[in-house]
Amino acid sequence: MYSCISSAVLHGLKAELVKVEVDAGNGLPGFDMSGFLGSEVKEARERVRVAIRNSGFNLMPQRIVVNISPADIRKHGTGFDLPIALGILAANGYIDETRLDRMLVLGELGLNGDINGVTGVLPCVLCARNEGFNKVVIPVDNENEGEIVDGVVVKAIANLKDVVRYINGEDGFSGNKNVTIKETDCTQDSEVLDFSDIRGGDAAKRATLIAVCGMHNIMYMGPPGSGKTMMARRIPTIMPEMTFDERLEVTNIYSVAGQLGSKRGLINKRPFRAPYCNVTKSAFLGGGMYPVPGEVTLAGKGVLFLDEMTEFRPDILEGLRQPLEDRCITIVRLNNSYVFPTDFMLVGAINPCRCGYYPDRNRCNCSEQDIERFLGRISNPLWDRFDMCVRTEQIKYSELQSESIDGKETDNEYTSEKMSGIVRRVRKIQMDRFRGRKIMFNSQMNSRDVAEFCQLGKTESKLMSDIYSKKHLTARGYHKILKTARTIADIEGNNDISMSNISEAFYYRGIPDVKG
Ligand SMILES: [Zn+2]
Known part of the structure; x- marks a missing residue:
């Protein structure tokens, strides 16, 4: 029996869609995997086999072939454990395959069948939504992260057994709850700074x-x-x-x-x-x-x-x-x-x-x-x-x-x-x-922008030209002063850059007396 489960792999800051194909059938019992896989993906073999058994599913001795496509993307990470396990269960008739349509799955399996968190769930869920998927199954650890994305049903599930029940539409696992997005503070500053x-x-x-x-x-x-x-x-x-x-x-x-x-x-x-x-x-x-x-x-x-x-x-x-x-x-x-x-x-x-x-x-x-x-x-x-x-x-x-x-x-x-x-x-x-x-x-202005937005009056031009020649400024140093002066004028609510704006900007130009 053949089955196919959708999942995703990180590529830089984005996720790309992959298909996990599983064939389980006659032949010498074995477990082969292909599809340009990183070493931790290959190790899925052992985790998946034990997790399936410990979740109470009995598999006949059989030859299992797993292929993850497309072959030109290198697959890495441990998020393929769950799709591989589900593919094997589907190929053995434990899952109603029609219910897998438009569903994307990711998660790492523990040996006891629990689903562990993985990195990069947010881009994977975004990818699923953008590719038109209806449902995404993610680890419970990543629940808050998955729920940030709207426009797709995100289901966080704790173990393999429950995922199977969810996919088969058994009691208690259908429907979508209303969620409020949870927030997190990446600065980890416990005190309030001011x-x-x-x-x-x-x-x-x-x-x-x-x-x-x-x-x-x-x-x-x-x-x-x-x-x-x-x-x-x-x-x-x-x-x-x-x-x-x-x-x-x-x-x-x-x-x-x-x-x-x-x-x-x-x-x-x-x-x-x-x-x-x-x-x-x-x-x-x-x-x-x-x-x-x-x-x-x-x-x-x-x-x-x-x-x-x-x-x-x-x-x-x-x-x-x-x-x-x-x-x-x-x-x-x-x-x-x-x-x-x-x-x-x-x-x-x-x-x-x-x-x-x-x-x-x-x-x-x-x-x-x-x-x-x-x-x-x-x-x-x-x-x-x-x-x-x-x-x-x-x-x-x-x-x-x-x-x-x-x-x-x-x-x-x-x-x-x-x-x-x-x-x-x-x-x-x-x-x-x-x-x-x-x-x-203002800091992002190039020289043409500076010429356009930092126009100077007569006396101000004279001051800048004096500074330029006396202090041996580079062109870049000259622009720095004008950009900073532009910001100071903005703070004061002035359209024109004044003499005092220029002298203040000059004061910040670099390291006085040591570096220009
Ligand atoms: Zn010293």
Whole structure:
């Protein structure tokens, strides 16, 4: 007897449809599998055989042949256990085959017949819906993830026996319940963060606000304990809430990467990724035999924070250039190329020198060459990707005092609530400005856009040309200043870029006195 079950396999961030064909019949008892299978798919043989027996189904000794098509897609993962088992049961008459029509199945089997969770269920369910399937059977562990998708009945089932009863339409397993989408927080920050938690550092807060408004990559430079990390971690709190499509996109990435956590619901907060400096290249950029997204993709729609950036290996840092330039990364494997989006805001933090206290010469003995060598670990092309660099200062004694007198400040202009209001307003201005174009933010303007949207008056042009010649700017450095100035003018609600906008942007242009 022959049967055929539909399932899906991950290919990058998408799933592709596959057919699991099973033939069970006379011949020497055996179990053969074909169809360009990865080793964990081949191991299904043992799991499936034992799981079927332990679920109470008796199979006659028989020759079983399983083929998973199409043959040109390499099958990997453990999600084929369940379709293979169902195929065998259908071929033996335990399942009413007509009820398998337009149904897609995935899940890993335990030896006792329980169905275990798998990664990448969300893209598989999306694929099923887009291909016109009516029903999808998924593991209970993945229930919240499957239910995100509407337009298809998603059934989460705990064990093989119940799947058979469900397919055969036996009691208690028909019908569809109304579901509310469950949400999950991928940031795993247990505390509620707010910019008002940070005492002092108004200059850095202002720079952060500008950076988030225009999605400018920003570098914090300052001594240890000057709040660089505190500042960075609060950036997502002032970014606008994600739209449903953005949340779906982010959840899909986390699903494929197996990073949805135990609840596996729809991700509701913008990602904040802060990999350690000893991260491997494939964990950082994405990789593996069947490529999964790395940090640069997991940070999408949110923040990629590189603390102590000078400590990262040069090949990791250089690997950032393509993702920053193209907003995607391409990984090639077995003649296939996988493209992952890398749509993040880059936030870096560095000490100004090896000891961390330059330019405080009371504490810093580093020579000019030492400092240059230290900062030289970040190449010039990478520096060029930062529109803004701001110095963070250690908290002043007076600022500590204000905290001890009373816990609340009434006129704090830098609370996450106030700042996010400004961000929303300035994002709206940019949305109108770039309507119908491929870009969304001031930071994404190319030189032609800069010429169009950053036109200067006479005195402002004079100032820029003075800065350009006196400070030996590169063309890129020149554009950085104009893009940042555009965002500052937007914050102030001005159409024209003013002298003070330019000087403020110039102040953030790079690293004063050390790098241009
Ligand atoms: Zn030093």
